[in-house]
Amino acid sequence: MSVLRPLDKQPGLNTATILLVGTEDALLQQLADSMLKEDCASELKVFSFFSHLARSLPLPSNVNRPRIDLIMFVVNLHSKYSLRNVEESLRHVDATFFLGKVGFLATGAGRESHCSVHRSTVVRLARTYRSPLLFCDPEVDGFRAPVAQRLVRMLQICAGHVPGVSALNLLSLLRSSENPTLEDL
Protein backbone atom coordinates (compact mmCIF):
# COMPACT_ATOMS: atom_id res chain seq x y z
CA MET A 1 0.00 0.00 0.00
CA SER A 2 1.66 3.20 -1.14
CA VAL A 3 1.43 6.00 1.36
CA LEU A 4 2.12 9.65 0.68
CA ARG A 5 4.95 11.06 2.76
CA PRO A 6 5.78 14.75 2.98
CA LEU A 7 9.55 14.69 2.96
CA ASP A 8 10.51 11.69 0.87
CA LYS A 9 11.60 13.78 -2.13
CA GLN A 10 13.83 16.79 -2.72
CA PRO A 11 12.02 20.11 -3.14
CA GLY A 12 12.10 21.81 -6.53
CA LEU A 13 13.69 25.23 -7.01
CA ASN A 14 11.12 28.06 -6.73
CA THR A 15 8.25 25.66 -7.26
CA ALA A 16 5.53 24.11 -5.16
CA THR A 17 2.99 21.38 -5.79
CA ILE A 18 -0.54 21.09 -4.52
CA LEU A 19 -2.56 17.92 -4.71
CA LEU A 20 -6.33 18.30 -4.96
CA VAL A 21 -8.26 15.15 -4.13
CA GLY A 22 -11.97 14.90 -4.88
CA THR A 23 -14.50 12.94 -6.93
CA GLU A 24 -15.82 15.79 -9.05
CA ASP A 25 -13.24 16.47 -11.71
CA ALA A 26 -14.86 19.61 -13.09
CA LEU A 27 -14.80 21.21 -9.65
CA LEU A 28 -11.12 20.43 -9.11
CA GLN A 29 -10.34 21.80 -12.54
CA GLN A 30 -12.14 25.06 -11.70
CA LEU A 31 -10.19 25.44 -8.45
CA ALA A 32 -6.88 24.77 -10.16
CA ASP A 33 -7.69 27.30 -12.88
CA SER A 34 -8.61 29.97 -10.32
CA MET A 35 -5.41 29.30 -8.41
CA LEU A 36 -3.33 29.68 -11.55
CA LYS A 37 -5.06 32.98 -12.30
CA GLU A 38 -4.24 34.19 -8.79
CA ASP A 39 -0.63 33.18 -9.21
CA CYS A 40 -0.28 35.36 -12.29
CA ALA A 41 -1.71 38.32 -10.39
CA SER A 42 0.56 38.02 -7.34
CA GLU A 43 3.79 39.96 -6.83
CA LEU A 44 5.92 36.90 -6.20
CA LYS A 45 6.57 36.26 -9.86
CA VAL A 46 9.43 33.90 -9.19
CA PHE A 47 7.08 31.37 -7.64
CA SER A 48 5.23 28.89 -9.84
CA PHE A 49 3.31 25.85 -8.84
CA PHE A 50 1.82 22.66 -10.17
CA SER A 51 -1.64 21.32 -9.39
CA HIS A 52 -2.18 17.62 -9.38
CA LEU A 53 -5.81 16.59 -9.56
CA ALA A 54 -6.68 13.14 -8.30
CA ARG A 55 -9.97 11.37 -7.86
CA SER A 56 -8.79 9.34 -4.90
CA LEU A 57 -5.71 7.96 -3.23
CA PRO A 58 -3.52 5.98 -3.57
CA LEU A 59 -1.95 7.67 -6.57
CA PRO A 60 -0.64 5.54 -9.43
CA SER A 61 2.85 4.57 -8.40
CA ASN A 62 4.57 4.39 -11.76
CA VAL A 63 4.55 8.15 -12.29
CA ASN A 64 7.49 10.41 -11.46
CA ARG A 65 6.01 13.31 -9.57
CA PRO A 66 7.54 16.15 -7.55
CA ARG A 67 7.29 16.50 -3.77
CA ILE A 68 3.77 17.34 -2.69
CA ASP A 69 3.64 20.36 -0.41
CA LEU A 70 -0.07 20.64 0.32
CA ILE A 71 -3.00 18.22 0.00
CA MET A 72 -6.53 19.62 -0.16
CA PHE A 73 -9.35 17.11 0.18
CA VAL A 74 -12.47 18.41 -1.53
CA VAL A 75 -15.83 17.22 -0.19
CA ASN A 76 -19.06 18.10 -1.90
CA LEU A 77 -21.73 18.45 0.79
CA HIS A 78 -24.36 17.41 -1.75
CA SER A 79 -22.85 13.96 -2.16
CA LYS A 80 -22.20 11.28 0.47
CA TYR A 81 -20.17 9.52 -2.18
CA SER A 82 -17.56 12.29 -2.21
CA LEU A 83 -17.29 12.19 1.60
CA ARG A 84 -16.79 8.44 1.60
CA ASN A 85 -14.15 8.78 -1.10
CA VAL A 86 -12.21 11.34 0.95
CA GLU A 87 -12.46 9.21 4.10
CA GLU A 88 -10.98 6.26 2.26
CA SER A 89 -8.26 8.35 0.66
CA LEU A 90 -7.19 9.71 4.06
CA ARG A 91 -5.87 6.30 5.00
CA HIS A 92 -3.18 6.56 2.35
CA VAL A 93 -1.60 9.68 3.78
CA ASP A 94 1.27 9.46 6.25
CA ALA A 95 0.62 10.94 9.71
CA THR A 96 3.39 13.51 9.37
CA PHE A 97 1.46 15.17 6.54
CA PHE A 98 -1.09 16.34 9.04
CA LEU A 99 1.32 18.83 10.58
CA GLY A 100 -0.10 21.66 8.54
CA LYS A 101 0.21 20.22 5.05
CA VAL A 102 -3.35 18.94 4.74
CA GLY A 103 -6.55 20.92 4.43
CA PHE A 104 -10.23 20.21 3.78
CA LEU A 105 -12.43 22.14 1.41
CA ALA A 106 -16.21 21.74 1.62
CA THR A 107 -18.36 22.90 -1.29
CA GLY A 108 -22.08 23.30 -1.71
CA ALA A 109 -22.86 24.62 1.77
CA GLY A 110 -24.80 27.51 0.26
CA ARG A 111 -27.67 25.31 -0.96
CA GLU A 112 -28.83 23.85 2.34
CA SER A 113 -31.73 21.90 0.81
CA HIS A 114 -29.37 19.93 -1.44
CA CYS A 115 -26.93 18.97 1.31
CA SER A 116 -26.95 15.29 2.18
CA VAL A 117 -23.81 15.61 4.30
CA HIS A 118 -24.26 17.74 7.37
CA ARG A 119 -21.82 20.57 7.93
CA SER A 120 -20.95 19.24 11.36
CA THR A 121 -19.74 15.99 9.76
CA VAL A 122 -16.98 17.76 7.83
CA VAL A 123 -16.22 19.99 10.81
CA ARG A 124 -15.75 16.88 12.94
CA LEU A 125 -13.62 15.28 10.21
CA ALA A 126 -11.34 18.33 10.06
CA ARG A 127 -11.12 18.42 13.83
CA THR A 128 -10.20 14.70 14.00
CA TYR A 129 -7.34 15.25 11.59
CA ARG A 130 -6.33 18.54 13.19
CA SER A 131 -6.48 20.32 9.87
CA PRO A 132 -8.06 23.57 8.65
CA LEU A 133 -11.42 23.52 6.93
CA LEU A 134 -12.42 25.98 4.23
CA PHE A 135 -15.83 26.45 2.69
CA CYS A 136 -16.27 27.34 -0.92
CA ASP A 137 -19.09 27.63 -3.44
CA PRO A 138 -17.30 27.63 -6.77
CA GLU A 139 -20.46 28.35 -8.77
CA VAL A 140 -20.67 31.78 -7.16
CA ASP A 141 -18.08 33.91 -8.94
CA GLY A 142 -17.25 36.08 -5.96
CA PHE A 143 -16.26 33.10 -3.82
CA ARG A 144 -13.75 31.50 -6.10
CA ALA A 145 -11.06 34.19 -6.13
CA PRO A 146 -10.69 34.63 -2.33
CA VAL A 147 -10.52 30.87 -1.77
CA ALA A 148 -7.96 30.55 -4.55
CA GLN A 149 -5.92 33.33 -2.92
CA ARG A 150 -5.97 31.55 0.43
CA LEU A 151 -4.96 28.26 -1.18
CA VAL A 152 -2.03 29.86 -3.02
CA ARG A 153 -0.90 31.55 0.20
CA MET A 154 -1.17 28.29 2.15
CA LEU A 155 0.79 26.55 -0.59
CA GLN A 156 3.56 29.14 -0.45
CA ILE A 157 3.87 28.68 3.30
CA CYS A 158 3.77 24.88 3.16
CA ALA A 159 6.49 24.82 0.50
CA GLY A 160 8.65 27.01 2.68
CA HIS A 161 8.70 30.05 0.41
CA VAL A 162 7.61 32.50 3.08
CA PRO A 163 10.54 33.19 5.41
CA GLY A 164 9.79 32.86 9.10
CA VAL A 165 6.48 31.01 8.75
CA SER A 166 6.26 27.22 8.54
CA ALA A 167 3.31 24.98 7.88
CA LEU A 168 3.11 24.11 11.56
CA ASN A 169 3.09 27.80 12.54
CA LEU A 170 0.22 28.40 10.18
CA LEU A 171 -1.69 25.46 11.55
CA SER A 172 -1.47 26.66 15.14
CA LEU A 173 -2.42 30.18 14.08
CA LEU A 174 -5.51 28.90 12.27
CA ARG A 175 -6.49 26.61 15.08
CA SER A 176 -6.51 29.15 17.86
CA SER A 177 -8.94 31.34 15.95
CA GLU A 178 -11.25 28.40 15.23
CA ASN A 179 -11.47 26.95 18.71
CA PRO A 180 -14.27 29.14 20.13
CA THR A 181 -16.63 28.22 17.30
CA LEU A 182 -15.85 24.50 17.58
CA GLU A 183 -16.85 24.50 21.22
CA ASP A 184 -20.23 25.96 20.34
CA LEU A 185 -20.95 22.89 18.27
Add this chain to the structure above:
Amino acid sequence: MDETLAEFIKRTIMKIPITEMMSILKAWDFLSEKQLQTVNFRQRKESLVQDLVLLCEERRASIHDAALLDIIYTQFHRHQKVWDVFQMSKEPGEDIDLFDMEQFKSSFVKILQRALKNVTVSFRDAEENAIWIRIAWGTQYRKPNQYKPVYVVYYSQTPYAFTSSCPLKSNMPLLGQALTVASNHHKIVKMDLRSRYLDSLKAIVFKQYNRTFETHNSTVPLQDRTLELDIHMDSRIIHENRIEKERVQRVTQETFGDYPQPRLEFAQYKLETKFRSDLNGDILAERKEPLRCLIKFSSPHLLEALKALAPAGIADAPLSPLLTCIPNKGMNYFKIRDK
Protein backbone atom coordinates in the same frame (compact mmCIF):
# COMPACT_ATOMS: atom_id res chain seq x y z
CA MET B 1 -74.63 25.35 -34.33
CA ASP B 2 -75.80 25.08 -30.74
CA GLU B 3 -74.34 26.94 -27.79
CA THR B 4 -72.35 24.10 -26.25
CA LEU B 5 -70.64 23.36 -29.56
CA ALA B 6 -69.84 27.05 -30.11
CA GLU B 7 -68.42 27.25 -26.60
CA PHE B 8 -66.29 24.14 -27.19
CA ILE B 9 -64.91 25.50 -30.46
CA LYS B 10 -64.21 28.85 -28.79
CA ARG B 11 -62.32 27.23 -25.91
CA THR B 12 -60.34 24.99 -28.25
CA ILE B 13 -59.23 27.91 -30.41
CA MET B 14 -58.40 29.96 -27.29
CA LYS B 15 -55.86 27.32 -26.25
CA ILE B 16 -53.87 27.81 -29.45
CA PRO B 17 -50.99 30.30 -29.10
CA ILE B 18 -51.11 33.16 -31.63
CA THR B 19 -47.80 32.09 -33.18
CA GLU B 20 -49.25 28.71 -34.13
CA MET B 21 -52.72 29.89 -35.09
CA MET B 22 -52.13 30.01 -38.83
CA SER B 23 -50.37 26.65 -39.09
CA ILE B 24 -52.99 24.86 -37.02
CA LEU B 25 -55.90 26.38 -38.95
CA LYS B 26 -54.22 25.39 -42.21
CA ALA B 27 -53.71 21.84 -40.98
CA TRP B 28 -57.37 21.73 -39.94
CA ASP B 29 -58.35 22.75 -43.46
CA PHE B 30 -61.93 23.52 -42.45
CA LEU B 31 -62.13 27.27 -43.04
CA SER B 32 -61.54 28.31 -46.62
CA GLU B 33 -58.72 30.57 -47.82
CA LYS B 34 -61.23 33.31 -48.57
CA GLN B 35 -62.64 33.18 -45.07
CA LEU B 36 -59.22 33.28 -43.45
CA GLN B 37 -58.30 36.31 -45.52
CA THR B 38 -61.20 38.26 -44.05
CA VAL B 39 -59.87 37.82 -40.53
CA ASN B 40 -57.47 40.28 -38.94
CA PHE B 41 -54.87 38.14 -37.17
CA ARG B 42 -53.24 41.08 -35.48
CA GLN B 43 -56.15 42.01 -33.25
CA ARG B 44 -56.50 41.02 -29.61
CA LYS B 45 -56.92 37.30 -29.08
CA GLU B 46 -60.47 37.44 -27.69
CA SER B 47 -61.77 39.32 -30.73
CA LEU B 48 -59.80 37.08 -33.11
CA VAL B 49 -61.35 34.00 -31.54
CA GLN B 50 -64.83 35.49 -31.78
CA ASP B 51 -64.33 36.15 -35.51
CA LEU B 52 -63.12 32.63 -36.10
CA VAL B 53 -66.07 31.12 -34.22
CA LEU B 54 -68.47 33.16 -36.37
CA LEU B 55 -66.76 31.82 -39.49
CA CYS B 56 -67.14 28.28 -38.16
CA GLU B 57 -70.86 28.95 -37.67
CA GLU B 58 -71.13 30.17 -41.25
CA ARG B 59 -69.64 26.92 -42.41
CA ARG B 60 -71.88 24.92 -40.09
CA ALA B 61 -69.15 23.21 -38.13
CA SER B 62 -70.16 19.93 -36.57
CA ILE B 63 -68.87 18.23 -33.45
CA HIS B 64 -66.60 16.08 -35.60
CA ASP B 65 -64.92 19.13 -37.13
CA ALA B 66 -64.36 20.53 -33.66
CA ALA B 67 -62.96 17.19 -32.45
CA LEU B 68 -60.57 17.16 -35.40
CA LEU B 69 -59.30 20.59 -34.40
CA ASP B 70 -58.77 19.26 -30.89
CA ILE B 71 -56.73 16.34 -32.24
CA ILE B 72 -54.55 18.70 -34.29
CA TYR B 73 -53.96 20.92 -31.25
CA THR B 74 -52.93 17.86 -29.23
CA GLN B 75 -50.64 16.67 -32.00
CA PHE B 76 -48.84 20.01 -31.88
CA HIS B 77 -48.71 19.92 -28.06
CA ARG B 78 -48.27 16.25 -27.36
CA HIS B 79 -45.93 16.83 -24.44
CA GLN B 80 -48.78 18.39 -22.44
CA LYS B 81 -50.20 14.93 -21.88
CA VAL B 82 -48.66 11.98 -20.09
CA TRP B 83 -48.66 8.91 -22.33
CA ASP B 84 -49.04 5.26 -21.30
CA VAL B 85 -48.00 2.36 -23.50
CA PHE B 86 -50.10 -0.71 -24.26
CA GLN B 87 -48.96 -3.85 -25.99
CA MET B 88 -51.36 -6.19 -27.73
CA SER B 89 -50.74 -9.79 -28.65
CA LYS B 90 -52.32 -12.45 -30.73
CA GLU B 91 -52.93 -16.05 -29.82
CA PRO B 92 -49.97 -18.21 -30.81
CA GLY B 93 -50.75 -19.81 -34.11
CA GLU B 94 -53.27 -17.20 -35.19
CA ASP B 95 -53.04 -16.04 -38.76
CA ILE B 96 -51.66 -12.63 -39.42
CA ASP B 97 -54.51 -10.75 -41.07
CA LEU B 98 -53.93 -7.89 -43.40
CA PHE B 99 -54.77 -4.65 -41.66
CA ASP B 100 -57.74 -2.81 -43.10
CA MET B 101 -57.94 0.76 -41.85
CA GLU B 102 -61.59 1.30 -42.67
CA GLN B 103 -62.63 -1.95 -41.10
CA PHE B 104 -60.64 -1.09 -37.96
CA LYS B 105 -62.30 2.30 -37.66
CA SER B 106 -65.84 1.08 -38.09
CA SER B 107 -65.31 -1.88 -35.79
CA PHE B 108 -63.76 0.36 -33.11
CA VAL B 109 -66.65 2.83 -33.19
CA LYS B 110 -69.25 0.07 -33.17
CA ILE B 111 -67.83 -1.57 -30.06
CA LEU B 112 -67.77 1.71 -28.13
CA GLN B 113 -71.22 2.73 -29.25
CA ARG B 114 -72.69 -0.62 -28.33
CA ALA B 115 -71.45 -0.25 -24.78
CA LEU B 116 -72.04 3.46 -24.23
CA LYS B 117 -74.60 4.99 -26.48
CA ASN B 118 -73.01 8.42 -26.34
CA VAL B 119 -69.40 8.64 -27.42
CA THR B 120 -67.66 10.95 -29.87
CA VAL B 121 -64.95 9.11 -31.76
CA SER B 122 -62.74 10.91 -34.26
CA PHE B 123 -59.84 9.67 -36.34
CA ARG B 124 -56.92 11.36 -37.99
CA ASP B 125 -54.31 9.53 -40.01
CA ALA B 126 -50.68 10.40 -39.39
CA GLU B 127 -47.31 9.44 -40.77
CA GLU B 128 -45.73 6.00 -40.35
CA ASN B 129 -49.07 4.15 -40.45
CA ALA B 130 -50.13 5.79 -37.24
CA ILE B 131 -53.69 6.71 -36.46
CA TRP B 132 -54.72 9.26 -33.86
CA ILE B 133 -58.04 8.52 -32.18
CA ARG B 134 -59.90 10.94 -29.95
CA ILE B 135 -62.67 9.65 -27.69
CA ALA B 136 -65.02 11.81 -25.66
CA TRP B 137 -66.92 9.72 -23.15
CA GLY B 138 -70.62 9.90 -22.35
CA THR B 139 -73.03 7.37 -20.82
CA GLN B 140 -76.33 5.86 -21.85
CA TYR B 141 -78.12 8.94 -20.65
CA ARG B 142 -75.57 11.75 -20.82
CA LYS B 143 -73.95 13.47 -23.77
CA PRO B 144 -70.20 13.09 -24.18
CA ASN B 145 -67.96 15.33 -22.12
CA GLN B 146 -65.81 17.03 -24.73
CA TYR B 147 -63.46 18.54 -22.20
CA LYS B 148 -62.04 15.28 -20.87
CA PRO B 149 -61.21 13.23 -23.95
CA VAL B 150 -58.68 10.46 -24.19
CA TYR B 151 -56.27 10.19 -27.11
CA VAL B 152 -54.93 6.98 -28.57
CA VAL B 153 -52.09 6.76 -31.05
CA TYR B 154 -52.09 3.34 -32.67
CA TYR B 155 -49.35 2.18 -35.00
CA SER B 156 -51.24 -0.21 -37.19
CA GLN B 157 -48.29 -2.29 -38.33
CA THR B 158 -47.24 -2.94 -34.74
CA PRO B 159 -48.98 -4.25 -31.62
CA TYR B 160 -48.38 -0.99 -29.74
CA ALA B 161 -50.77 1.78 -28.82
CA PHE B 162 -50.07 4.92 -26.78
CA THR B 163 -52.83 6.50 -24.74
CA SER B 164 -53.00 9.78 -22.89
CA SER B 165 -53.81 9.42 -19.19
CA CYS B 166 -57.55 9.39 -18.95
CA PRO B 167 -59.23 11.33 -16.14
CA LEU B 168 -62.24 8.99 -16.36
CA LYS B 169 -60.39 5.78 -15.53
CA SER B 170 -63.43 3.51 -15.48
CA ASN B 171 -63.60 3.57 -19.25
CA MET B 172 -60.10 2.23 -19.78
CA PRO B 173 -61.03 -1.49 -19.87
CA LEU B 174 -63.63 -0.75 -22.54
CA LEU B 175 -61.08 1.19 -24.55
CA GLY B 176 -58.64 -1.68 -24.29
CA GLN B 177 -61.25 -4.15 -25.42
CA ALA B 178 -62.27 -2.01 -28.38
CA LEU B 179 -58.67 -1.61 -29.53
CA THR B 180 -57.92 -5.30 -29.18
CA VAL B 181 -60.97 -6.59 -30.98
CA ALA B 182 -60.95 -3.99 -33.75
CA SER B 183 -57.32 -4.72 -34.57
CA ASN B 184 -57.76 -8.51 -34.49
CA HIS B 185 -55.67 -9.08 -31.42
CA HIS B 186 -56.37 -11.32 -28.49
CA LYS B 187 -54.91 -9.68 -25.43
CA ILE B 188 -53.83 -6.23 -24.31
CA VAL B 189 -51.34 -5.48 -21.56
CA LYS B 190 -50.28 -2.16 -20.07
CA MET B 191 -46.51 -1.72 -20.10
CA ASP B 192 -44.68 -0.19 -17.15
CA LEU B 193 -43.60 2.73 -19.26
CA ARG B 194 -44.88 6.27 -19.03
CA SER B 195 -43.62 9.67 -20.21
CA ARG B 196 -44.69 13.00 -21.66
CA TYR B 197 -42.52 12.57 -24.71
CA LEU B 198 -44.38 10.44 -27.20
CA ASP B 199 -41.49 10.36 -29.67
CA SER B 200 -39.14 9.04 -27.00
CA LEU B 201 -41.63 6.34 -26.00
CA LYS B 202 -41.87 5.40 -29.66
CA ALA B 203 -38.08 5.23 -29.95
CA ILE B 204 -37.82 2.98 -26.91
CA VAL B 205 -40.64 0.64 -27.84
CA PHE B 206 -39.64 0.30 -31.50
CA LYS B 207 -35.94 0.09 -30.53
CA GLN B 208 -35.08 3.02 -32.76
CA TYR B 209 -32.97 4.93 -30.27
CA ASN B 210 -29.66 3.22 -30.79
CA ARG B 211 -28.94 4.27 -34.31
CA THR B 212 -25.58 6.02 -34.39
CA PHE B 213 -25.69 8.97 -36.69
CA GLU B 214 -22.87 9.63 -39.10
CA THR B 215 -21.24 12.55 -37.28
CA HIS B 216 -17.49 12.99 -37.20
CA ASN B 217 -17.37 12.20 -33.49
CA SER B 218 -18.39 8.61 -33.95
CA THR B 219 -15.55 7.92 -36.37
CA VAL B 220 -12.84 9.35 -34.12
CA PRO B 221 -11.61 6.69 -31.66
CA LEU B 222 -11.81 7.40 -27.96
CA GLN B 223 -8.09 7.92 -27.32
CA ASP B 224 -7.79 10.68 -29.90
CA ARG B 225 -10.72 12.49 -28.38
CA THR B 226 -9.21 12.66 -24.89
CA LEU B 227 -5.91 13.87 -26.34
CA GLU B 228 -7.74 16.76 -27.96
CA LEU B 229 -9.01 17.86 -24.54
CA ASP B 230 -5.54 17.75 -22.96
CA ILE B 231 -3.91 20.15 -25.38
CA HIS B 232 -6.21 22.96 -24.30
CA MET B 233 -5.42 22.52 -20.63
CA ASP B 234 -2.63 24.26 -18.78
CA SER B 235 0.48 22.13 -18.54
CA ARG B 236 0.77 23.04 -14.87
CA ILE B 237 -2.37 21.04 -14.09
CA ILE B 238 -1.72 17.33 -14.00
CA HIS B 239 -4.46 14.73 -13.83
CA GLU B 240 -3.31 11.80 -11.75
CA ASN B 241 -6.18 9.45 -12.49
CA ARG B 242 -6.23 9.74 -16.27
CA ILE B 243 -6.43 6.01 -16.77
CA GLU B 244 -9.40 5.80 -14.43
CA LYS B 245 -11.11 8.69 -16.24
CA GLU B 246 -10.63 6.96 -19.56
CA ARG B 247 -12.04 3.75 -18.13
CA VAL B 248 -15.12 5.60 -16.89
CA GLN B 249 -15.60 7.21 -20.32
CA ARG B 250 -15.27 3.85 -22.01
CA VAL B 251 -17.72 2.10 -19.68
CA THR B 252 -20.22 4.95 -20.05
CA GLN B 253 -19.95 4.81 -23.80
CA GLU B 254 -20.42 1.06 -23.82
CA THR B 255 -23.51 1.30 -21.64
CA PHE B 256 -25.20 4.34 -23.16
CA GLY B 257 -23.70 4.59 -26.61
CA ASP B 258 -22.88 7.74 -28.54
CA TYR B 259 -26.41 8.57 -29.60
CA PRO B 260 -28.81 10.99 -27.88
CA GLN B 261 -30.89 9.20 -25.26
CA PRO B 262 -34.70 9.02 -25.44
CA ARG B 263 -36.35 11.49 -23.11
CA LEU B 264 -38.03 10.32 -19.91
CA GLU B 265 -38.86 12.39 -16.86
CA PHE B 266 -38.78 9.81 -14.11
CA ALA B 267 -38.05 6.26 -13.03
CA GLN B 268 -39.83 4.72 -10.09
CA TYR B 269 -38.75 1.69 -8.06
CA LYS B 270 -41.07 0.00 -5.62
CA LEU B 271 -39.06 -2.11 -3.21
CA GLU B 272 -40.50 -4.90 -1.11
CA THR B 273 -37.45 -6.56 0.29
CA LYS B 274 -36.00 -7.58 3.58
CA PHE B 275 -33.69 -5.02 5.13
CA ARG B 276 -30.02 -5.95 4.73
CA SER B 277 -27.52 -4.41 7.06
CA ASP B 278 -23.82 -4.81 7.82
CA LEU B 279 -24.37 -4.17 11.51
CA ASN B 280 -25.24 -7.17 13.63
CA GLY B 281 -28.35 -7.06 15.74
CA ASP B 282 -29.93 -4.25 13.80
CA ILE B 283 -33.59 -3.93 14.70
CA LEU B 284 -34.71 -3.44 11.12
CA ALA B 285 -32.89 -6.56 9.94
CA GLU B 286 -34.88 -8.73 12.36
CA ARG B 287 -38.26 -7.85 10.87
CA LYS B 288 -40.00 -10.78 9.25
CA GLU B 289 -42.16 -8.74 6.87
CA PRO B 290 -40.44 -7.04 3.97
CA LEU B 291 -39.86 -3.31 4.08
CA ARG B 292 -41.81 -1.27 1.59
CA CYS B 293 -40.12 1.69 0.04
CA LEU B 294 -40.61 3.84 -3.04
CA ILE B 295 -37.70 5.49 -4.79
CA LYS B 296 -38.34 7.99 -7.55
CA PHE B 297 -35.73 9.59 -9.77
CA SER B 298 -36.90 12.69 -11.65
CA SER B 299 -35.15 14.89 -14.11
CA PRO B 300 -35.96 17.01 -17.16
CA HIS B 301 -34.03 14.39 -19.14
CA LEU B 302 -33.46 11.34 -16.96
CA LEU B 303 -31.33 9.15 -19.24
CA GLU B 304 -28.90 11.93 -20.16
CA ALA B 305 -28.57 12.73 -16.45
CA LEU B 306 -27.78 9.08 -15.67
CA LYS B 307 -25.26 9.04 -18.50
CA ALA B 308 -23.51 12.09 -17.01
CA LEU B 309 -23.31 10.70 -13.45
CA ALA B 310 -20.11 8.67 -13.71
CA PRO B 311 -18.06 11.17 -15.79
CA ALA B 312 -19.06 13.93 -13.35
CA GLY B 313 -17.73 11.89 -10.45
CA ILE B 314 -21.07 11.61 -8.66
CA ALA B 315 -21.32 7.83 -8.99
CA ASP B 316 -19.14 4.83 -9.72
CA ALA B 317 -19.00 3.35 -13.19
CA PRO B 318 -20.55 0.98 -14.15
CA LEU B 319 -23.94 2.14 -12.88
CA SER B 320 -26.41 -0.25 -11.36
CA PRO B 321 -28.10 -2.36 -14.04
CA LEU B 322 -31.45 -1.31 -12.57
CA LEU B 323 -30.78 2.16 -13.95
CA THR B 324 -29.14 1.25 -17.23
CA CYS B 325 -31.72 -1.31 -18.30
CA ILE B 326 -34.49 1.29 -18.67
CA PRO B 327 -34.42 1.76 -22.47
CA ASN B 328 -33.56 -1.89 -23.16
CA LYS B 329 -36.39 -3.29 -21.11
CA GLY B 330 -38.77 -0.51 -22.02
CA MET B 331 -39.77 0.08 -18.42
CA ASN B 332 -39.57 2.98 -16.04
CA TYR B 333 -41.72 1.51 -13.29
CA PHE B 334 -40.10 -1.36 -11.41
CA LYS B 335 -41.24 -3.65 -8.63
CA ILE B 336 -38.39 -5.29 -6.80
CA ARG B 337 -39.01 -8.22 -4.52
CA ASP B 338 -36.78 -10.74 -2.80
CA LYS B 339 -36.35 -13.84 -4.88
